Amino acid sequence: MNSLYYQKRLSRNIGDKFFTSLSVICALIAILPLIFLVTYILYKGGSQITPELFTLEPNPPGDDLDAGGINPALIGTLIITTIASIIAIPVGVGGGIYLAEYSKGGAFTRFIRFGVNVLAGVPSIIAGVFIYALIVSTKILFGSMYSGLAGGMALSILMLPTVIKTTDEGLKLVPNELRYASLGVGASMYTTILKVTLPSAFRSIATGVVLGIARAAGETAPLIFTALFSYYYITGFGDLFYEMGSLAVLIYNFALEPYDAQNKLAWAASFILVLSILSVNIFSRILAAFTEKTKRV
């Protein structure tokens, strides 16, 4: 008769210990890059942060030892991401509403869901090349070539799948009883969606939108083909139709320069970019946690 006490030497217990430790080690290795990356950027970039960084234009490489600031790139990133959001949020939420509320799960719906998944997997550089071919090289936007507008369009392609998917998923979580309740008091389908289902799913949709924005804001490849880069302040509405700087492209350009001043500026920009994306992600977490708590009003 075997003893009921735990026996360390038993082969199944040794195996169990081994696999537990193995998975713990793997988990640690998986988190290491993030920790190193964030600390390294905080260390390298954090020391470069000055008030002038946020107000000055970057100086062209090689002129002097002072690299200037990242003001145009910072504003540019904000503008380009806003343009992307203006395009992607209505289209994405609308498409998600169709998938979750109106579609009956036929071939067309399956095709759209499949298409959205494919779009989510398209490399970001392809989105850039696509907009380059469609907008930039054809000068179709009032004769302008590289522009902030084109950059926003490229990023909107990357945001779209995230927004559609989270809207679709968020709406599917709304219990059917709530829809029946609304339809049962004689509400039409669109009143039901606007007044009952969408508000119930609002926070989960908002979380998805924020994550989509965070993803788009850090993209470089699509912007190289569309918004290119600019050293100069953004002064007015007309600047939308010209080359526009962005943090990601500034990092890409200046990190490759042989001058130390420009490299430091790239580090500073990395710091700002990582910090803002991190805070946007944390914001979306808080939003999601808030959703959990208030699900039952």
Next chain:
Amino acid sequence: MIKTNKNTPKNIILSLENVSISYGTFEAVRNVFCTFKKGNITSLIGPSGCGKSTVLRSLNRMNDLIPNCSLKGTVLFDGTNIYDKRVDPVEVRRRIGMVFQQPNPFPKSIYENIAFGARINGFTGIMDELVESSLRKAALWDECKDKLNDSGYSLSGGQQQRLCIARTIAIEPEIILMDEPCSALDPISTLKIEETMHELKKNYTIIIVTHNMQQALRVSDMTAFFNAIEYEDGDGGKVGYLAEFNSTKKIFNSPKEKTTQEYISGKFG
């Protein structure tokens, strides 16, 4: 007016003529003929899977929301076949309201729960009065008059169900359908809802699906007993049918069908 059937007697508000309902290829209920009188409470009873809830949902086209559900036959309401292609299901649901099995208040305040339906139906009167009178009719006013701005979820299950009834009354329907409204409630809440139904009878026609035969006996004037039989081809599938339809007294005291007798005495179901 789409199709007026002049032969319908005046006190018949709703009638089913040879109605069969299928989910895809599965036939849930077959060849139902049934009439509902104005101002009556009619219970639909029967064992699980006999199609009574399906029939109830077909009366205000809630089945439209279930994919693949199709109906053959005619459902005449106010002289109109509500399954006519030209009929707007939204309009049908405004005139035939529904209370569901699970209390399903909106995630809004008690006041808004009632105002919502009225507002989207173009109510132009004084909303405060409508909210009060609806809550009074549903026997909920005294319990929640001091917390109209609290969430509908803050109420107990039985109160939530009465809020759902009040919400349905607020749109002034002609018929109220109730799909096992008390199955998720305790006996005391059930009694309150039954009292509410007796009050409502004065102004509305009520059709209720219930698993509780005592409830059918307590509240209803007419009772329809649905049963399920195996297909003739004998592949084991069952189809529901209307076995017996008569006044509640007759159904419970002297049923004509043997199966009705067996069901109400609890031999199966």
